[in-house]
Amino acid sequence: MQAIYRVAVATFHEAWRRRFLNAILVFAVLIIGSSWTLTYLQPGAELKLLIDIGLGSIRFFGMLIAVFLGVRLISDEIEKRTIHTILTKPVTRAQFLLGKFFGSLATVLSNMALMGIAFYVVFAYKGSKFMVQGAAQGSESASPGISTDFIYGNIAKAIGLSFVEMTVLTAVSVMASTLFSWIMAAIFSFFVYFVGQAADFFKSLANPARGTGFGGQIVFNAIYGIIPHFEVFDMREAIIKGTYVGWDTLGMHVGLGLVYAILIMLVAFLAFMNREV
């Protein structure tokens, strides 16, 4: 545990010094903050705009950080040979990999948490105002009749699920980093993420009723079976419509995310065990 902790802390500190990550965070906070003034673009749907920009930004920039941080995690260590002085200490490859993963994850989540705080600040001021106005005008997007506490609770759950989603994506990026150069790893990670956003679409493509041949059914079913279903972590629709997301549903999605992350990290471990450093 000591070795994992030390590697994770070193990874976290190193990551926070990367300028491109700092730039992404600053840009994300600016975008979220800009929603404060952009609400006039969609009169009557201000709340939807706030939520779309806020939660959308947290997910989008969280994704960029998770991928660009994760894909260089192992390949950089091997390329720069910093790994040699670490693996010759009493640190197993599994400990090293887990340390790098947790350090990277802590960076991603702390960045997302800061974006979340920025979103809450904007929402606390603007969001509650539009909810009151919307309730008075019967606007659909303002979820009339929904209490502020309810919507805040849903937002917290949505950000929590985004954390889980980025945990899975960080695992994908780390795994890719053990297998490919960082550019290939980035392409692979983005591919998995975007295909995973449309997992249900691939399930529907596998339906023989759509005229898909036997080979196509196998391919689409395989994609649906293997690819992490990232779309289940998106709660924006539920918040906007005021749908209650129960703790059982939330727990199931968190559990699913953790299972994905563990399985992906197992693949990463198997790849890293056999990789020459």
Added chain:
Amino acid sequence: MDLSIEVEEGTIFGLVGPNGSGKTTTLKLLLGLIYPTAGSGTVFDLPLGSPEYKRRIGFLPEGPYFYDHLNAVELLAFYGGLFGMSGAALQDRIEELLHMVGMWDRREIRVRNYSRGMLQRIGLAQALINDPDLVFLDEPTAGLDPPAQMEMRRLMVDLRRQGKTVFLCSHLLKDMEPICDSVAILARGVVRRQGRIRDLLGAESGRFRLRVAGGNGFSLDSLRDRSLDLKIEGEEITMLFANQQQALAAAQEIADNGGTILELGAQTRSLEDVFIEAVAAGGDE
């Protein structure tokens, strides 16, 4: 392919070999960075790469790279932490090592601003953080200026004095010869020669070298017959004799005939000579 190397405890051992001889592969195997495709290896009766084994070794890589946002103290604290070291014991060890490698006054400088010499020094310090019994040093003097090379050699001799075993891997034979107690010469994955350095270099002891200029009235053919080797370069004649008596007799004969003795002494070989001979003897196998 079997590779057996004997290294005495508390000595400086050198593994030398031409490019592609398998030095790096051997070193990586010994460090547990790569795994053997077949078989296994042990050091201290411990399996290579096991955590127990790693607790007893230190490693300075060639052209070491470290997390460059850290300063010397933070870097050593990180490596010490990997051994479970913490608190005052770790701080004391860091201070001791930074004094030892001459980096105490520069402890606040971040690694990204280090010169090559400073990197080697801090690299040696991190290799010693756990007070290892066996230290692997890969090309420790490569790329250093002469004073830094001398300092690095002094540090290696100090380690031997402390009872540590130093395993040097280098192709800079002139750096290794004065400090190594024993060497193994590796070529194409096979140990060609191995032993104490004085035994390897002294294999031709007893031979004498004579260099003269000028003179006449002595027979060059006679000298050529009596010597092991005779070379003429302009005015100078260089000869190699099997023993001291033959060399002295030839020198006397040349001096009596007006020649000048430029050099007379025991023939010594360098590690480079032994190395070239051993590698050449391996042929193309």
